[in-house]
Amino acid sequence: AGCFSGAALPDSGLQFRRALAMAVTAPAHHDNAHLLGAAFARHCYVDFGVDDDKVDKVDCSPVNPAVQPIPSSFECPITKEVMKQPVLTSDGQCYDKEAIQAWFQRGNMTSPVTNLPLSSTTLVPCASLQAAIQEYLRHRPEVQVRELDRRAYEVAAQQLQSDLHGKQVVSATADVAMEAMRAELRALAAKLMASREAPEQQLRSVAAEVQSRLSMLGVAHIEKEREIDHGNEVCCVAWHPSGSRLATGSADKKLRLIDAATGKVQREGHHGDLVWCVAWHPFSSRLATGCGDKRLRLIDAATGQVEREVEHGGVVTCVAWHPSGSKLATGSAD
Numbered sequence: 541a542g543c544f545s546g547a548a549l550p551d552s553g554l555q556f557r558r559a560l561a562m563a564v565t566a567p568a569h570h571d572n573a574h575l576l577g578a579a580f581a582r583h584c585y586v587d588f589g590v591d592d593d594k595v596d597k598v599d600c601s602p603v604n605p606a607v608q609p610i611p612s613s614f615e616c617p618i619t620k621e622v623m624k625q626p627v628l629t630s631d632g633q634c635y636d637k638e639a640i641q642a643w644f645q646r647g648n649m650t651s652p653v654t655n656l657p658l659s660s661t662t663l664v665p666c667a668s669l670q671a672a673i674q675e676y677l678r679h680r681p682e683v684q685v686r687e688l689d690r691r692a693y694e695v696a697a698q699q700l701q702s703d704l705h706g707k708q709v710v711s712a713t714a715d716v717a718m719e720a721m722r723a724e725l726r727a728l729a730a731k732l733m734a735s736r737e738a739p740e741q742q743l744r745s746v747a748a749e750v751q752s753r754l755s756m757l758g759v760a761h762i763e764k765e766r767e768i769d770h771g772n773e774v775c776c777v778a779w780h781p782s783g784s785r786l787a788t789g790s791a792d793k794k795l796r797l798i799d800a801a802t803g804k805v806q807r808e809g810h811h812g813d814l815v816w817c818v819a820w821h822p823f824s825s826r827l828a829t830g831c832g833d834k835r836l837r838l839i840d841a842a843t844g845q846v847e848r849e850v851e852h853g854g855v856v857t858c859v860a861w862h863p864s865g866s867k868l869a870t871g872s873a874d
Contacts, residue, residue, distance in 0.1 A: 617634075623670075625637035626669040629662075732747070732750060791814045795829055809846075817830040819860055827841055830858060832855050834856065836850040
């Protein structure tokens with residue numbers, strides 16, 4: 541065991557993986573796994589020798605390794621990719637640990653290759669094959685980079701799939717709620733139509749019921765309550781923590797403080813450029829603004845005075861206070 545000689549190394553999937561596992565399982569043959577990995581990477585002639593004490597020989601041929609295919613014996617039968625942690629199942633088949641574990645977790649109790657029942661889900665690490673693969677990748681860095689890129693893409697794809705599934709669930713829930721609302725509105729409309737010829741008192745009763753149901757649906761007051769004119773596009777809006785007033789920033793270079801109850805502009809503050817963002821201090825009347833003139837401003841809303849300005853290397857596009865109010869974070873175009 542442990543003697544593979546000749547320019548054409550055995551690479552017939554299961555037979556080779558079994559042979560390697562048996563040939564270099566013993567510690568004395570562990571170096572053979574590294575030789576084998578290097579040989580595959582360089583497309584070499586390998587002679588392990590018939591005597592453990594005999595020096596192993598490697599005769600490298602001048603073949604460009606970049607054009608050599610990845611040995612199929614290094615690939616997992618499930619993923620068809622280079623194995624990271626090769627393990628043996630009870631029937632002697634070799635797989636990447638992560639792939640075969642996922643196979644079992646899906647409730648499968650058969651071999652992915654033969655589809656025959658497995659007597660056990662116990663996995664035996666194949667350290668020799670792993671050593672050969674690691675040595676192969678060490679001599680083939682372009683393959684290792686490709687594997688890392690592929691795994692990064694897999695993680696990104698899984699994240700996108702998860703996000704898409706979450707959005708589909710939210711969308712489906714919203715669709716169900718919207719359809720229920722439509723059905724309720726159709727029923728209310730039908731009730732009003734049926735009451736057109738009813739006595740006035742009964743019609744009033746039906747109208748009151750419809751108004752009540754609409755209020756429960758949250759659509760009783762969907763009309764605009766108020767419009768507040770600005771000199772140009774409104775770029776940002778922020779409510780004061782108390783809900784009693786709000787601040788707006790617009791392209792006319794003004795910050796406006798507005799009374800939420802009356803809609804009246806209580807104060808206007810001029811800026812050097814478009815006001816991109818505004819944020820209220822969580823516990824006081826101070827607020828912070830980000831502006832197209834590349835400045836962050838801290839403003840006392842009670843007096844309208846600018847307490848401090850902080851220069852940035854680009855347009856300040858966002859600002860947020862820490863929940864404690866002790867510090868803030870900004871983002872800018874630099």
